[in-house]
Amino acid sequence: MTVTDQYLKNNEEYAARFTGPLPLPPSKHVAVLACMDARLDVYRVLGIQEGESHVIRNAGGVVTHDEIRSLAISQRLLGTTEIILIHHTDCGMLTFTDDDFKKSIQDEVGIEPAWSAEAFSDLDEDVRQSLRRIRSSPFITATTSLRGFVFDVATGKLAEVKFD
Template identity: 25%
Template sequence: MIDVINDIFFNGNFKYRLKILKGLEIVDQNEKIPKYPVLILTCMDPRIDVHKIFQLDPGDVFVLRNAGNLVTSDTLRSILLAIYQYNINYIIILGHLDCGMTKINMLELRKKVPYEFYPQGLREGLDLFSEIKEFFKPFIDELKSIKQQLAYLKRLQVHKKELIIIGMIYDVETGWVFEYERFEEFVHVQDFRKQLNTILKEKKFQFDDFFESLKDGIVNSHESGKKKEETVQLKKQEEDKIIHVDEKMKDNIISNANLNISERDDKLDTQTILPDIQLPKIHFPRVKIYIPKISINRR
């Protein structure tokens, strides 16, 4: 296991350091406060990566994670610090479908976990089973649980009016995030699941609007004072640029793949790793330009 840790994590850290040396990553040593005044509380489930899901950058938000995205005493400690020390105004509880906390076998767990690790005297009169349940806090309904966490945190709004507490649920299968308004009316997660197709249709309308706004945004940015033909011409140029960048990346990858091992070692500092780590750097700024091209093709 130690080898695995070295291979994955420390080698990963070497790559990170190399990127820093090459100026491809920046370690921002000044900012302790996130870019947006937002804290996201989510589950420790590895399928949830808030930076991916919301396309955020490191340093954009505070993220707290635990099993089941629950407001526990320790979570509350961090939330209070975020609000009163770092002026965070938005708290997002991001729950998810298919949460492992709905599948815990308490009897099995009770057999495995040494009793000495449970805090003593949680509540007077609780039997061992109830005490362990109280400790791990499993739940049977993801949706209900999010609502409970929200209800608890909303008590903070009495003391801090500007605080906004938001609930969301993430579908690990599709990557969609559903806002509170879409599941508020449902009592149980099963009711929500039954309506998922209808809800998804609405989401897709929203998605189309988003898609259109992306296209308009890009057209407008080019269109000030120009005729339509010129705009079309600019779009064509942008598309050509994408093709050009893609070709360049392809060439880089092919030439890199052709290097033999010793050449790779010699060129480690400048060539070998660069094509790997340049890909997102080149590609991401082009995403907004590329999407309208798809929408044009769909007509």
């Protein structure tokens, strides 16, 4: 039995207690952009209830074209206005470099990715980098609040990163 099968069994219990459906647009008008890290249960960390906020996640919680795509759809079609960005301590993205990662792939499969791995060496600075990429995008125009945080995996606390 795979873990996928175990999770499908869990879903049967979830569905048995389910009380939907909720409306499509996020009721709190928030989009959260966070790292994919397994320890970062975004709904629990922020006390988000189902239906309130979009949650976008990727390796590092970085901002590439695809996060701009998701945020543009979130704001333009579904009415979100606040953006919360979350990186975290002990992040895998701090443990390698783009060059080494791409070389390891090329060595194994013979093809070098055309994309950057988006590794970083300074958490706070990468939060600011991501905030700047959002702020400078011509496609993200409805933002009323844009703030960035580092989640501490040892304490569960969010620390805001200074940005202006």
